[in-house]
Amino acid sequence: MKNLFNQLSFLKKKILYFGLIIIAGLSLSGCTDLNEEVFSEVTESNFVASQSDIVAIMASAYTPLRYVMDWQGLFDVQEEPGDMFVTPTRPNGWDDGGTYKRMHFHEWTKTDWQPRNTWITCFNGINAANRVMLQMESGNFPISEEQKVAILAEMRAVRALYYSILVDTHGNVPIIPNYSDQLPVQNTRVEVYNFIVSELNEVIPQLPSKVDKSTYGRMTQWSAYHVLARVYLNAEVYSGTAQWQKCIEACDKIIQSGLFRKSDSYKAIFSATNETNPEMVFAIPYDQKYAGGFSAHMKMLLPGHRKVFGMETQPWGGSSCNPQFIDTYNPKDNRLKDTWLMGNQYNAENGNVEFVLTKEMPSIYSCDATQGFRCGKYQIQTGATGSLNNDLPFLRYTDVLMMKAECLLRTGQSDAAAQLVTEVRTRSFDNPADAVVTGAELQQNSGFKYGTLAEDGTIDQLGDQSTVQYGRFLDELGWEFAAEARRRTDMIRFGVYQKKNWYNHVPKGDYTTLFPIGLEELNTNKNLKQNPGYL
């Protein structure tokens, strides 16, 4: 033991202090302190909300909606499977793993991004709305009871708006009434439909009724009625029971409010400064600087359109219009040229012809860059970039009129319907007489020549040639609402989507009216069952 003491004796006080000073010097900031120091973000635990933060928090329930016109957004989900838009393989690519062909052929799988994006984004919005409601009810925010009621109503209304998209695309989705950490449980399409209807009917009285800057892009009584009218219009598809009368009632509420009117100019509805257009029942505001996302034009215009419109970007040139749809137009209908870029494309500076767009599109497997008319409906401003300033008229007044007309037509009041349709058409014909349409005409078959196309543009496979009931009305919807992210829904309601041949498409079956639930979504939630017909 002597040795041990000898050794220890070296640890005399002086040396001990020397050691201690070193230790202390090395760990001034704390020997075992491992708390995270946060600088450029706010942690939930130390966040104190102010009045201005309330709108900021609510905003997150709306911003996901901008996905509609963005890459593989709702626009693609609604237009790519329809008879109007085709994205063929072109010299610069556009096979993209075959995804556009699968969209056209209705052969999408659970890994295709277009339907997945819609699922993810809508549930982002729903999640955000639920979170905002939880926060408002938590009592941690400086809000009055009145304000709280208004916010809760608005959040439930915007949540119903997201569900109105999901009930149409995926049908059997979970209804999530509250924010919770439980795995969501799946509901049937009918349950989702009923949820939307009851939610909207409940909250409408608490929603704002004024229409001005403060409610622009926000849920109001009228936008809620519009969503309600839309789900009633498609009630037969969603629930098996048609609700034409209820749809008319909802439309009448909006019409009778007198707060909206038809835009005098068709083009003005889609201009870059359309935020003041009287048609806007519910707009999704976009902005080149602040609110990017309106990029659908990039997928449709050619690189050379840079010089045609004086853009500050070079578009990618993929999607164009199925020539069969172009053939349905009355040449006097100005909506043809207001919607599609056709023929010579002139240089904005010197007036030279940059290139010529042609109607024919030989095959989805191969088209040249300039084949197929491009959508020019949304104004391209000089200096436009990859994201446009135009707001999307997601719910517009003409739609209210046309929904009412369709319900009248379907309930045996074809002449009253024709009156409304004529009213809508008038602004798009130079001679008002050409705009007139009769009730009898509206009951006729569609003018669309269904059948698949050979490379020379002739029909090589007729497929189903049965009469489309109210087919002419479907054509009217096509002309009026081309490229407004809704063609698929209309085609399903008219029974065309799952029966007819068009371009390179042959029908695959009724199950295609719903999209499959995505692989990741199935992977992460064992409560979800795949939609019928899909793996």
Add this chain to the structure above:
Amino acid sequence: MKPVMQVFKSTATSCYRDKMFFTILFLFVAFSSFSQQKISGTITDKDNLPLPGVSVLEKNTTNAVTSDFDGKFEINTKGNNAILVFSYVGLKSKEVKSDGKKLKVVLEADVNELTEVVLIGYGSQKKGDVTSAIASVKSEDFVQGNVRDAAQLIQGKVAGLSVSAPSGDPTASSQIQLRGFSSISGGSDPLVLVDGVPGNLNTVAPEDIASIDVLKDGSATAIYGTRGTNGVIIITTKSGSYNSKPTIEYNGYSTVSTISRKMNFLDAGQLREKMAEGYKFIGANNEDFGANTDWLDEITRTALSQTHNLLFRGGNDDTNISASVNYKGAEGIFEKSDNTRLTGRVDVGHSMFDKRLKTNIGFIASEQIYNALGDGTSFNPYIYRQALIRNPTEPVKDANGKWYERDVYFYDNPVGYIEETMGENRARNTRFDFSMSYDFNKYFKLKGVYTRKGNSIMRGFYQTKNHVSTVKYGQDGFASRSAEDYRGNYGEFTLDYKQSFGKHNFTALGGYNYEDNVTEGFFATNRRFPTDAFTYNNIGSGQGLQLGEAGMGSYKNSNTLIAFFGRMTYSYDNKYLFMASIRHEGSSRFGEDNKWGNFPGVSAGWRVNNEEFLSDVKWVNNLKLRAGFGVTGINAGQNYQSLSGLTYGNYFLNDGKWIRELVPTRNANPDLKWEKKEELNFGLDFGFLDDRISGAIDYYSRRTKDALMDYSVPTPPYFYGTIAANAAEITNSGLEILLNVIPVKTENFSWTANLTFSTNKNRIVSLSNDKFQLTNDFFDTGYTGEPIQISTHRVQEGQPIGNFYGLKSVDITDDGIWIIEKPDGTRIPATEATTEDRQILGNGLPTSYYSINNTVRYKNWDMNVNLRGAMDYQILNFSRMFYENPTIAYNTLDSAYDKVYGKAVLNDVQRYVSYYVEDGDFLKIDNITIGFTLPKTSLKFIQALRIYAAGNNVATFTKYKGIDPEVNRQGLDPGNDDRDKYPSTRSFSLGLNITL
């Protein structure tokens, strides 16, 4: 001041308690003896310097003492005529028969490799005593010639450590992978210590490095707990030593580099031929524009580089110094691609109070400057792509002297892109080291280290008004500036204990480790400049700011890492060796309740050759069996993942004004904890025939538990689709063989061969835990990019990482459409195939690596030839997948017009099919060096002078059709040979080493 003092006090006490624990633990072993005869003397080295701490043992007894600070000893022997055994780490043991007088013993340096000292983390050990898998490479064995960083010095020298340089970018670092793929999100970067302090492969210049030690197995790296999973690389710089002669060493070389292999795209003549043959081209190649341009030639060059290193060293009794300055000016093979680095290092050691107090102060400062062809990056791969796909009949400039441009999708003039871009990135790194150690007595040593590190980077980038950003995208001049500042504190405090009791040898170590890191930065962009004259230097002059088109941002974050650790070793009679260590470590990145983790390591060795039964077997001079087990951790990759944060995100239109939404930043995971890797290692070290044949064989088995991964979760209830969670389990196992052979060893001629061979097998055991479960047992990853736009790899339970997953092409139709074989064996045209028809097409990770290094010396000549290879893996050749297709709208490879499967020319869209998944097996002649050392007699003032010529990446033997079969092997999509990858280079160097 008062609160600070408080911290001071509590800190000191609690840390001290830990130290004392370890100290007392080993003090229980006390020892005493009685005596018969007193023998005393002094022990010195051959320079007559006293040697303290030398063990003096009376032979065949347990009676032993240790020499004091003046090398003096005194021992009471039990018998007369006792034989004393003097032994000391790194020196040859000596047996002396006492003659009753005062002994004067001189110990000589031991050149035997078993007594070589290797670093084991917070200390060193004789190689013979090591019980875990550690490799050590000294500077004389380093790879010579054009070496970009420290890792390349030991390329092919360490079994199980794969070092590759997939990118030819002069600013890129080597890719390192040790013992396979152990972490999904933690990466494969090993912990790099530069003179004991965490740094990186570029902290010091390669020419300034004396040795590199690699800790491979878990029992060795457990002492480093965190970040020990991917191994620890310990870099030791060329330091000064006490009582050494002052020297000046110069080491320099000049290098010429060229692209290692070019892909054959259609040149103008070939394109015209094809046009004449009647091929109709679309897009880029649609017409003959009349010129003959070799676009790749236009943007590449023969790169010239220079490296100079000057090192001063020397020391007297009390002070030693080493100082070096290094310049490395490297050109890349692309125009305007370069990297210049200037590094200076000063290190002063000071010894006081009878050499008990040793202090060390060191500085490392470096400056790195490189051209920025991308905003913030050295090179923009888009430029390289443009040179490949551009129509070779297009001129570089039009008749007006402007860059020739056309409106084709993603198609820009690469020469204009380079010439109209100006940028510079400038980084300054400084490191200040201070250490102090005090020997209380021959048993205890206290050491403290403090290091302050700082890096600052300033970036500038400008695209002129003639750049396509203006010509096509209307930027009207685009400028970007950014700055980043990093600073870190590193502190370490250790107490060493060492004592021998006869045949029992003990060492023990206890320590505390503190590290914090803070990073902050700022950036700004602007456009619409009145003139190009300012470039990025007057960013406020652009009008984009007023028009709301400018960008700006700043950020700051920090993290802390704290650890307590201890280690003890015990050996008996140089036969039985034992080591145990533990580290208790905490990271700020983990959840409140999971910040701390324990990482134990234990290993044992048996030196069989020291046993009686082998004492007569003279040809065996080393035979040691080793076994070890250790647990290491992987820190979370990012800060704050356990915290729920809010951030101001997208804009929202509120009452006519745009305001920012307030949204959660991430899915916070308060349960986030350490990812742990358990590793079992068995090894055999051997040396036969006087070490003419020596080496090591190691087998390892690793299991990573609670692997951190970005896990897909349902939204809702989660806000985001992924969350960082501890969910996966991965295993790795493999064999490593190192063999050193000296076939010939004469005075004038010697030949040394060094062989390594290693295998690795990895498997994903699980991707789920209780909380996070996948309905399917896989997820897809990797991405082809547009226009193919599909995932390339599948990560699946029960499968190894790196599986290519896609369509299996087996044939082609007469029309040139791929025929796909479905997993059930049926065949369909690719146009009908769906994602359900995919299957495993190969794997991107080699199952084995090997290297053969030969050194031949003949008189004053020396020659090195290093061969290196990898076997049994596949590469997805992106270049062929994109460019070996005559239907595309851009220039193509010549081979696009060859018949596929000898049947038809491809007439299908670009697809990811197995036809482009090629075997990657290769053998490379990595390095050939021929050197000549001037005979000593011919030089007066010069101690040594050697000139050499070296070739690096000299030749590659492979069936792979791409540029280089050494492609990216990191991440979850290894084996993807990206079409835009900066091509690797071949280089030749001439070098000179002089020592004055």
